[in-house]
Amino acid sequence: MYTIKSTLGKGQGLFAAQKIQAGVRILGDEVLFSITNSTINEGIGERISVSLGNLPPEQQQQFETLHCPDHPTWTPLVSRYLANCFEMKPPGSGIFLKAARVNHSCCPNAFFSWNSNLQCVTIHAMVDISAGDEITVSYIFPFFSLEIRQAVFRERYAFECDCPACNLETLTGQSGEHRRMRMDKLCLGVDKRNGGPSNNDEKELRMALDFIELAVDEHLDGEFLSCMYRRARECYEDKGLGDLALRYAEMELETVKRLLGGDHPVTIESARALEELKGRLAVVQQRERDGEKMDAS
Ligand SMILES: [Zn+2]
Known part of the structure; x- marks a missing residue:
């Protein structure tokens, strides 16, 4: 249903190998390893290290193949983990090797979630996806304002999003930003x-x-x-x-x-x-x- 290919500046990405209809489960991915508390604090490196260390060497190497952003303060271990982990039962999170290849967009065409009944992360097509299109999910609530989104991307993922919603030089970006800021406020109420x-x-x-x-x-x-x-x-x-x-x-x-x-x-x-x-x-x-x-x- 999908292929994994290199993308410009974003490591690897998932691409539809055929037309995928809205609602289709693109993948269900089991956890490689997880931590029960992914709060970003002093102890997170130790928690990741202990959990990763329990894996056989070949699985530890699989983790090493994932994209590792060059973060100004975190060690490569923490940086790689945070850039690739998915939320499980909060505050826990885990590494899912296939799902980790899915890139972010603030205008996504797919949705990820932790399914506790199946004990796996699933990704479903949100809309019909054409063959050849990149499959993207939103890593965060997409209705946050651009300022908040950019801060999270910088802090957490060390990347700049270049999706249409993040380009305020276009009319689409401007009207979208206006709508998202209103949604952010309404959501609180x-x-x-x-x-x-x-x-x-x-x-x-x-x-x-x-x-x-x-x-x-x-x-x-x-x-x-x-x-x-x-x-x-x-x-x-x-x-x-x-x-x-x-x-x-x-x-x-x-x-x-x-x-x-x-x-x-x-x-x-x-x-x-x-x-x-x-x-x-x-x-x-x-x-x-x-x-x-x-x-x-
Ligand atoms: Zn964006």
């Missing part, structure tokens, strides 16, 4: 974990809907978007607007199924939430029908 009603649902619903509109306009997709669909679904249900709650629950499920796969815990949870919502709405409709019958008699 929406409670993405709270399953219950909020004290200010009307305002929060408006923010979630604005975020969704901006993300769609900017062609940005990700688990963060499914969180907004979920919050909109919860707010609509609180307001007694069942049809709208159902529509957003379906969009939430479509998003996580496409980006994470049907076997991901988040997708399983979204599917369960949709079925439960349908059950609650059916009860409400039955009550309404019973009420109409009583009124008529």
Whole structure:
């Protein structure tokens, strides 16, 4: 489905060997080694060294083949690890040899996630990808402003992103930056974990809907978007607007199924939430029908 080739200035990269449809799992990759705490502090070098040292020599050599940015303060071991690791169960992270070859774009066409059911990192096509196109993921929340993105790229990955969103000399880059800065602000105002009603649902619903509109306009997709669909679904249900709650629950499920796969815990949870919502709405409709019958008699 893909080939690994050298790219200009970015080490190796993954390229589609054929057309890949949105939602297809491009790869599922098992961990080479991991650390349970990837907080960047004095002890991180020691933690990486101990975990790497437990591997047989040939696997240690595989790690050595990964891209190692020239970072001003970190040792090559830490620099190579941080540039290539993927988040597992936070704060843990690990090295996945195939996934580590996937380069970053702030306008990605694929999505990576840790699937605890499969114990592997998966990468799914976010949109249809043409044969020959590079497969890219966003290493960070892509709706951060350019200033924040560039700081993270410099600090963590020691690279400059040259994607269309990072070029503010073009109209695309400028309008995209404007949308992303608004999304960043809106994201802070929406409670993405709270399953219950909020004290200010009307305002929060408006923010979630604005975020969704901006993300769609900017062609940005990700688990963060499914969180907004979920919050909109919860707010609509609180307001007694069942049809709208159902529509957003379906969009939430479509998003996580496409980006994470049907076997991901988040997708399983979204599917369960949709079925439960349908059950609650059916009860409400039955009550309404019973009420109409009583009124008529
Ligand atoms: Zn970029």
